[in-house]
Amino acid sequence: MxxxxxxxxxxxxxxxxxxxxxxxxDREATLVRGTTVAELxxxxxxKPNETLVIAxxxxxxxxxxxxxxxxxxxxxxxxxxG
Amino acid sequence: MRYGYWNRILNVxxxxxxxxxxxxxxxxxxxxxxxxxxxxxxxxxxxxAGIDAYDPGNPLLFMPGVLTGVPLPGSGRHTIGAxxxxxxxxxxxxxxxxxxxxxxxxxxxxxxxxxASETPVYLWINEDTVExxxxxxxxxLVTGQAEEQIVAELGDPRIRVAQIGPAGENLVRFASISNDxxxxxxxxxxxxxxxxxxxxxxxxxxxxxxxxxxxxxxxxIAKWVSGTLxxxxxxxxxxxxxxxxxxxxxxxxxxxxxxxLGAFEGSDRISAIAVRDQVRxxxxxxxxCSVRCKKFVRVEARDTGEKLKNGRPVPVDPKGxxxxxxxxxxxxxxxxxxxxxxxxxxxxxxxxxANEQANAYCLDTISLGCTIAWAAECFERELLTAADTGGxxxxxxxxxxxxxxxxxxxxxxxVIGELLAxxxxxxxQRIGRGTEQYVVHVKGLEIAMHxxxxxxxxxxxxxxSPTGGDHMGSATNKNGLRNQAGLCFFxxxxxxxxxxxxxATTGWDLDQQELDQIFERGISLTRLFNLREGVTRxxxxxxxxxxxxxxxxxxxTQEQIDALADGYYRDRGWDASGIPTPERLAELGLSEFAxxxx
Numbered sequence: 001m002x003x004x005x006x007x008x009x010x011x012x013x014x015x016x017x018x019x020x021x022x023x024x025x026d027r028e029a030t031l032v033r034g035t036t037v038a039e040l041x042x043x044x045x046x047k048p049n050e051t052l053v054i055a056x057x058x059x060x061x062x063x064x065x066x067x068x069x070x071x072x073x074x075x076x077x078x079x080x081x082g
Numbered sequence: 083m084r085y086g087y088w089n090r091i092l093n094v095x096x097x098x099x100x101x102x103x104x105x106x107x108x109x110x111x112x113x114x115x116x117x118x119x120x121x122x123x124x125x126x127x128x129x130x131a132g133i134d135a136y137d138p139g140n141p142l143l144f145m146p147g148v149l150t151g152v153p154l155p156g157s158g159r160h161t162i163g164a165x166x167x168x169x170x171x172x173x174x175x176x177x178x179x180x181x182x183x184x185x186x187x188x189x190x191x192x193x194x195x196x197x198a199s200e201t202p203v204y205l206w207i208n209e210d211t212v213e214x215x216x217x218x219x220x221x222x223l224v225t226g227q228a229e230e231q232i233v234a235e236l237g238d239p240r241i242r243v244a245q246i247g248p249a250g251e252n253l254v255r256f257a258s259i260s261n262d263x264x265x266x267x268x269x270x271x272x273x274x275x276x277x278x279x280x281x282x283x284x285x286x287x288x289x290x291x292x293x294x295x296x297x298x299x300x301x302x303i304a305k306w307v308s309g310t311l312x313x314x315x316x317x318x319x320x321x322x323x324x325x326x327x328x329x330x331x332x333x334x335x336x337x338x339x340x341x342x343l344g345a346f347e348g349s350d351r352i353s354a355i356a357v358r359d360q361v362r363x364x365x366x367x368x369x370x371c372s373v374r375c376k377k378f379v380r381v382e383a384r385d386t387g388e389k390l391k392n393g394r395p396v397p398v399d400p401k402g403x404x405x406x407x408x409x410x411x412x413x414x415x416x417x418x419x420x421x422x423x424x425x426x427x428x429x430x431x432x433x434x435x436a437n438e439q440a441n442a443y444c445l446d447t448i449s450l451g452c453t454i455a456w457a458a459e460c461f462e463r464e465l466l467t468a469a470d471t472g473g474x475x476x477x478x479x480x481x482x483x484x485x486x487x488x489x490x491x492x493x494x495x496x497v498i499g500e501l502l503a504x505x506x507x508x509x510x511q512r513i514g515r516g517t518e519q520y521v522v523h524v525k526g527l528e529i530a531m532h533x534x535x536x537x538x539x540x541x542x543x544x545x546x547s548p549t550g551g552d553h554m555g556s557a558t559n560k561n562g563l564r565n566q567a568g569l570c571f572f573x574x575x576x577x578x579x580x581x582x583x584x585x586a587t588t589g590w591d592l593d594q595q596e597l598d599q600i601f602e603r604g605i606s607l608t609r610l611f612n613l614r615e616g617v618t619r620x621x622x623x624x625x626x627x628x629x630x631x632x633x634x635x636x637x638x639t640q641e642q643i644d645a646l647a648d649g650y651y652r653d654r655g656w657d658a659s660g661i662p663t664p665e666r667l668a669e670l671g672l673s674e675f676a677x678x679x680x
Contacts, residue, residue, distance in 0.1 A: 013355070014326030018316035055332035058345075060634075076329030077317060 006033050006069040010040075014077035016052060019045050031067060038063035040073070053078050085295040086148035086587040087111050087191045091120070092212065094205065096279050097138060097197030101212045104194070112590060113671060115600055116147030116191065117566040118174055118548075118556075121163030122607035124194060125172070126675050131614050135167035135271070136253065136278035138198035144185070144244070144284070145193075147568025151186030151292040151369070152587050154300050155307040156570035158183050158369030161267075167278075168255040168271035168449070168505050170525040171615035172548040172608045174556075175258070175272050176565055178376075179265030181286060183369035184242040188288025195279060204245075204283040206236060209290070217282035221251060224442040225260050226409055232285050241287045247444030249492040250277035254503040256449030256528075257492075260441055264376060264411025265368070268446035270527060270549045271505075295589030303583055307573065308372035314574040318375040322365065323572075324354035324415035327423070334634025335536025337424040339478055340455035341522050344533060344632040348428025352418050356430055361397045363390055363408060368570070375572060377412030379434050381405060403482070404435045413437040413447070416553075419531035420451025425458065425478055432481030436488050443492035449505055452528035454487055456506040460517045470513055472497030519626045525550030525617065534628055535635040545622050545643065546650050548608035557650075563601040602654065603670050606662045609654075610672075613679040619660045622647050 010027050012020050020027070031040065037054055041063065046052075054061055055074040067073065089111070091104040106120070114120055121143045133140050146160040160182025166173025185193070188209050202217035220228045229243045242262060249257035250273030257273030260266045294300055307315070317325045327349040330336045334344035350356065354377065361381055367374035381397045382388070383405045388396045399405075413421070413434055421440075422433040440447045457476035460466035468475055474496065477483060490499035501509050507526045510518040522529050524544045529551030534540040539555070546557035554571065555561035561571050567584060569575070575583070577594060585592050612621075622643075629637045651658065655666035667676045 011328070013329050013353075015317040017320065017325065017355075018312050053326070053329040053333055055329065058332050060333050074328055074332055076326045078326065078329065078333075 004033050005030050006035070006067060006071075007031075008040075008067050008069075008071040008073050010073045010075065012075050016046075016050075016075055016077050035067050036063065037061060037065045037067065037073070040067065051078055052076065083293070084108065085293045085589045086152065087116075088189050090190055092190045092193045092207070094193060094195050094212070095197045096195065096199040096203060096214075096281060099199075099214050111148060111191075112588075113600065113603060115563075115566040116150070116568055117145050117161040117176075117604070118163060118562075118608055119566050119600070119604040120145050120192060121161065121174060122172060122604065122611050125163070125165060125611050126607060126614070126678050129165065133165055135165045135173070135275055138196075138279070140165045140275060142195040142272065142275045142279065142281075143192060144182075144195070146182040146186055146191065147566055148588055149583060150568030151183035152294055152300060152583075153370045154304055154583055154587075155371040155373055156573035156575070157568060158371060159565070159568045159570050160185070161565055162259055162272045164272060164275040165615070166270040166272075166527075166549065167253070167274045169527040169550040170617045170621055171612035173270035173272060173275070174549055174608075175267035175269040176554070177259070177261055177265045177267040178368040178570060179262040180369045181242040181244045181261035181265070182568065184286045184288050186288065186292050187290050188286050189290055193284065195276075195281060198278060199280040202280050202282050204232065204281065204285065207284065207286045209288060220282045222248060224248065225263055225444060226407065226442060228283060229263060232283060236285060238287055241285050243283050243285045245283035245444070246273045246276045246281075247442060247492065249443045249445045250274055251282075252492065252494045252503065253277050254445065254491060254494065255505045255508065256446040256453070258440075258444045258446045260444050263409050264378070264441060266441060266444070266446070268448065269552060271446075273444050294587050296586040299582065299586035303575075303579060303586070304370070304372070311372065315373045315375075315572075318373050318572050319365075321354040321358055322375040322377045322412075322414065324357070324413070324418045327353040327415070327418065331423075333536060334632055335533045337419055337531050337533055339426050340424060340452075340459040340520065341533060341627050342459070344536060344634055346423035346426070346428075349423060351428040352422040352430050352433050354415070354418070357412060357418075357434070360430055361406070361434055362412060363397075371570070373573065377414075378408050379406055379412035380408040381431055381434065399431050401431075404431065404485070406431070406434050406438045410438045410441040416531050417447040417451075420448045421484055424451055424455050424531065425484055427479065427481045427484060429481035432485060436484045439485060439488040439492075443488060445488060445492055448530050449528045450488060450491065451484075452522060453491075453502050453506040453509065454484060456510065456517070456521050457502060459520050460513070463520070465515050465517045466513060470497070471501060474498040522625050522627045523551055524624065525621050527551040529553070529625070533632070533635070534624060535632050535638060541624070541638065541642075541646055542650065544624060545646060548605070548612055557605060559598055559601045562605055563597055566600060566604050599670065603672060605654065606667065606670060606672060607675065609656070609660070609662060610675050610678050613661060619647060622660060
């Protein structure tokens with residue numbers, strides 16, 4: 001990994017786990033330094049206008065947030081059932 | 083020709099040991115569909131104001147809907163209702179599984195249980211034959227044991243059983259009614275009403291197909307569900323409920339330590355993902371449902387070397403404390419949160435064991451967890467002491483204690499069991515000393531595991547659900563209507579698809595406007611019952627805890643509640659006090675009930 005890159009750890013919860021490769025661990029992603037959450041999401045096979053909860057290091061963020069080396073990114077569908 | 087229903091409701095009088103058939107007529111089915119429509123109408127018509135929940139005159143109704151038993155995913159639902167022993171008035175609770183569909187296949191649209199037996203009894207409904215059978219030998223048994231005996235003595239393994247456990251027998255106010263051992267109508271104490279009638283169980287066997295007007299259309303909808311599981315039901319299909327607990331905690335909305343906090347750092351350790359990875363053996367479905375969202379967990383106290391069908395070893399409790407039986411299913415999100423996060427417990431095996439005990443004894447896991455959480459907070463604040471509880475100290479963060487308390491409460495064992503069996507509000511009223519301030523309830527029903535400070539849509543659900551703190555949105559057109567029809571909310575059907583399913587089943591030319599009217603009839607009938615029982619606008623409120631700020635969410639103000647009430651009443655056509663107006667009742671064809679509120 002070059003100094004122009006950062007590594008983040010992405011975990012998927014709820015319905016969005018459908019995009020996770022079967023039998024794969026939660027994914028590590030190597031990104032260009034300065035990548036935002038919106039750019040990370042754009043690289044994922046999401047449904048149009050899919051509503052997600054996005055948290056970085058356990059704090060909910062907006063899609064404009066910039067990702068840093070070592071960040072733990074949590075993506076989740078917001079619904080919880082009974 | 084009728085489709086989706088038989089025009090036959092079984093009425094049973096346990097006092098007189100007799101039964102008869104009620105034929106409500108086609109118009110009524112189209113006006114109400116089933117569920118709460120029939121329940122609230124019967125309660126208003128057949129009970130006197132102020133009736134006690136345990137009075138033999140309080141009828142207990144088991145009411146599927148017109149979709150129940152149709153070969154359609156999500157059609158395994160039924161509603162159980164009565165005057166509640168826990169909440170302020172109307173009580174109802176829903177369950178899935180197979181029992182409701184079996185009842186429909188036996189040729190019945192519902193059961194009204196009246197009176198009370200002097201000795202334990204169970205009903206055996208074998209199509210058109212109804213028998214009252216002695217249940218003295220079943221009284222006191224947990225559900226698994228009772229079902230084994232019922233199935234053995236009736237001699238048909240395909241019989242479906244709805245029943246109470248020891249909690250219902252002992253009139254625990256939040257006792258549930260389970261069916262198929264793992265499906266539970268948990269809320270509002272319907273199990274205690276059944277216990278007061280000394281009715282242990284209702285066993286059903288049916289072999290008829292529920293008539294459907296357009297079977298090909300139903301097949302198309304069913305195929306859409308099974309063909310698009312990954313796109314439309316991924317989380318439910320793979321994990322069931324509770325796969326997004328970490329996100330809820332990150333958002334600051336995870337009920338923690340009696341709703342004092344909105345984040346629980348152990349959420350990951352008790353989520354549905356952890357359940358799958360550690361203790362889940364398989365997923366199963368309800369009647370005709372390909373989503374199969376029901377977790378089944380199994381744990382052995384010690385490693386026996388036994389392997390599961392998939393070759394994995396049977397999960398083992400590393401502390402050697404408990405075995406957990408597969409037949410009781412596994413915890414839904416509400417149970418994971420109520421018996422876990424809200425008690426500060428991240429011990430997954432303890433949460434699963436407490437859930438198993440709740441299903442075996444028939445206790446509502448939400449009220450169980452919330453009542454214990456109330457006691458634990460009051461102990462921390464020294465408002466409740468060992469002198470009040472026979473020396474028993476209730477604590478957060480104690481996984482063994484929650485398992486122990488489930489049994490003590492179900493058996494009303496000791497001072498602590500007697501106290502907590504009353505539910506949090508009555509226990510607080512008995513203790514006094516300001517403990518009522520820490521009861522998190524609406525209309526006496528402990529609220530569910532969705533904090534309304536975080537989830538705005540829960541405000542409407544808790545405030546206006548006729549049972550009180552219910553999270554299933556039954557006060558809204560969509561979910562209220564689906565309950566009446568017998569259709570599961572978890573199915574990702576659009577409003578149009580639900581309408582198509584209803585039209586295809588019944589053959590009626592329904593439209594969305596007519597469905598809205600059906601919902602309005604149901605919610606208005608429940609409102610009339612509650613008003614008659616003394617529930618007013620002042621009861622459409624949220625508890626003290628919800629007025630407090632969470633770290634990430636502001637407390638809810640009285641002004642916000644007032645605005646929600648004004649809007650909700652206006653949308654219903656009710657007056658400013660929340661009373662359905664005579665004009666509105668006339669529009670809905672409910673004028674006969676206008677005089678029920680004086």
